[in-house]
Amino acid sequence: MIGTVLGKYKILEEIGAGGAATVYRAVDTAIDMEVAIKMLHENYFNKPKAVTRFLNDARTLGKLNHPNVIRINYVDIDKFYFVMELVRGVTLKQWISDHAGKNDDAKTRIAVQLCEALQYIHGQGIVHRDIKPHNIMIDSAGNLKVLDFGIAREGSSTMTADGSIMGTVEYMSPEQIGEEGNVDHRTDIYSAGMTLYEMFTGHLPFHIEEGGKESVWPLMKKIFSEPMPQPRDKNTAISKALNDVILKALHRDRAERHQTMTEMLEHLRTVKPWASFWTLRLRALRPKPVLAWSMAGTAAVLIAAGSILYFRDETASAPETSKSPRNRYDYEESLPVQKLKPGEKININTASASELKRVPGVGNTIARRIIGQRENYGRFKSINELLDVDGIKEKTFEKIKNHVTVE
Ligand SMILES: Nc1ncnc2c1ncn2[C@@H]1O[C@H](COP(=O)(O)OP(=O)(O)O)[C@@H](O)[C@H]1O
Ligand SMILES: [Mg+2]
Numbered sequence: 547m548i549g550t551v552l553g554k555y556k557i558l559e560e561i562g563a564g565g566a567a568t569v570y571r572a573v574d575t576a577i578d579m580e581v582a583i584k585m586l587h588e589n590y591f592n593k594p595k596a597v598t599r600f601l602n603d604a605r606t607l608g609k610l611n612h613p614n615v616i617r618i619n620y621v622d623i624d625k626f627y628f629v630m631e632l633v634r635g636v637t638l639k640q641w642i643s644d645h646a647g648k649n650d651d652a653k654t655r656i657a658v659q660l661c662e663a664l665q666y667i668h669g670q671g672i673v674h675r676d677i678k679p680h681n682i683m684i685d686s687a688g689n690l691k692v693l694d695f696g697i698a699r700e701g702s703s704t705m706t707a708d709g710s711i712m713g714t715v716e717y718m719s720p721e722q723i724g725e726e727g728n729v730d731h732r733t734d735i736y737s738a739g740m741t742l743y744e745m746f747t748g749h750l751p752f753h754i755e756e757g758g759k760e761s762v763w764p765l766m767k768k769i770f771s772e773p774m775p776q777p778r779d780k781n782t783a784i785s786k787a788l789n790d791v792i793l794k795a796l797h798r799d800r801a802e803r804h805q806t807m808t809e810m811l812e813h814l815r816t817v818k819p820w821a822s823f824w825t826l827r828l829r830a831l832r833p834k835p836v837l838a839w840s841m842a843g844t845a846a847v848l849i850a851a852g853s854i855l856y857f858r859d860e861t862a863s864a865p866e867t868s869k870s871p872r873n874r875y876d877y878e879e880s881l882p883v884q885k886l887k888p889g890e891k892i893n894i895n896t897a898s899a900s901e902l903k904r905v906p907g908v909g910n911t912i913a914r915r916i917i918g919q920r921e922n923y924g925r926f927k928s929i930n931e932l933l934d935v936d937g938i939k940e941k942t943f944e945k946i947k948n949h950v951t952v953e
Contacts, residue, residue: 547585551575552622555583555629562637564680564694566596571632581619582633586626597626599696604628606695609670614663616683616691635686638679638741646748649783652688657742657814659690664738665807667692668731674698675729677737678717679744699729716753717741720770720798732800735810739795739803746788747780751796770798787817 547570550557554576561582562569567590572583584603590596607618607630621628636644638656645653660682667674674681674695681694715723719736722729744750752768774796778789791813797803804810 552583552625552627555581557583566590566593567600572629574629580632582630583627584630591626600626600628602698603694603696606672606698609672610667610695612663612666614659614690614692615667616693631691633683633685633691635684638682638684638690638745641684642679642745642748645745649746649781653745654814654817655688656684656690656745658811660692660738660741661807661811661814663690663692664731664734665811667698668734668807671701672698673701673729673731674734674737675722676717677734677741679741682741715765715769716750718769719800721800723766723769730800731807732803732805735795735803735807736797736800738807738810739792742792743777743796746784746792747777749780751775774798785817788814791817 547557547568548559552572554574555572556575558571558573558580560568561571567584567586570583570585572581573579574581584600586596586600590600601623604618604621604623607616607628608621611617616633617631619629619631635641641656660677664674664677672695674692675697676694677692681692683691683693685691717737717740719729719733722733722736740750751774752765752772774793776789777792778784778786791810794813795803795810804813
């Protein structure tokens with residue numbers, strides 16, 4: 547791929563990769579300007595979900611214009627690549643490890659820029675839904691850029707029936723894990739809170755050990771039931787005010803979080819008075835005030851009920867629900883399964899599968915997530931058979947690279 551010429555663009559080097567796409571540094575030879583090109587892997591060209599996600603990324607970026615959101619310049623929808631501004635810097639993930647132990651003002655400036663970006667994005671009626679340090683870049687001057695709008699959605703409306711959700715569980719709000727049909731901008735507030743938690747403490751409150759044997763299920767249980775460890779307990783240098791901002795954004799019940807990014811930003815400004823001056827730079831560019839998001843009280847109650855279902859799995863009888871929430875998930879990105887080898891025999895823990903089945907409406911989802919952690923799956927014809935569950939709509943189960951894809 548290096549050296550390949552696509553119209554006026556020449557590929558120079560690979561600079562990043564996600565599940566289905568690779569990002570290259572390239573040059574626009576007409577004006578000798580370096581750019582970034584995101585290109586779908588060839589083996590995903592005929593995968594509708596990957597293509598939809600790719601196009602959604604480009605089209606959503608096309609609607610946005612903000613200094614803290616990556617700018618798109620061009621898309622080729624036949625060859626599946628798009629061209630964007632090149633960030634000369636690092637992902638926030640890398641930045642966090644480079645700044646470990648430092649309690650400098652730079653972290654607050656990053657936090658404010660993230661909130662500014664999301665305030666703008668939400669103001670355009672868009673929910674990003676995959677906010678995490680890997681999808682945020684920091685350039686060498688300390689400017690933040692939000693990337694990767696592959697699963698972004700317009701508005702807070704209920705998802706379409708064939709909608710699916712992907713993402714990294716650690717940064718995902720409880721409602722996004724449990725009831726993705728009912729997710730609004732407050733899911734980004736949670737993910738931003740989680741990003742701030744990691745940035746200021748150097749840790750995630752709940753996580754799966756790298757290469758560890760722990761499945762996603764215990765992690766999800768922690769997200770739903772364990773008290774959030776105080777950021778200040780992990781880093782005593784964190785002020786009470788900052789601790790409060792992070793914990794409020796991370797409230798399990800979204801009705802208790804900051805209700806808008808504007809509110810979170812105002813709260814963040816109380817941490818350091820000068821932080822408000824920093825944001826003046828962006829104010830002139832902000833087009834519209836944030837949408838008046840409707841706070842559906844009933845929806846909040848439903849979400850709370852959905853959460854309870856998760857941790858009631860330990861009791862023998864699961865509560866009845868009149869209507870199960872619709873759940874559809876995809877493994878891409880969230881569950882790399884390096885250990886899976888096609889054709890090997892299954893070794894699923896049926897006890898845990900049936901335990902999960904008792905949780906109405908969410909059993910399938912959890913079970914489907916857990917399968918990604920299993921080492922063997924070849925003997926079963928379908929995922930339904932493998933998990934001993936019904937109601938799964940997907941027809942094929944395929945391993946591509948290190949990811950399992952369900953379509
Ligand atoms: N405009 C850019 N400039 C520099 N690096 C980028 C740019 N866009 C993406 N990257 C790098 O590529 C990685 C993957 O990009 P991303 O859009 O998140 O793809 P995916 O949808 O596959 O996750 C990012 O984490 C980042 O390291
Ligand atoms: Mg990404």
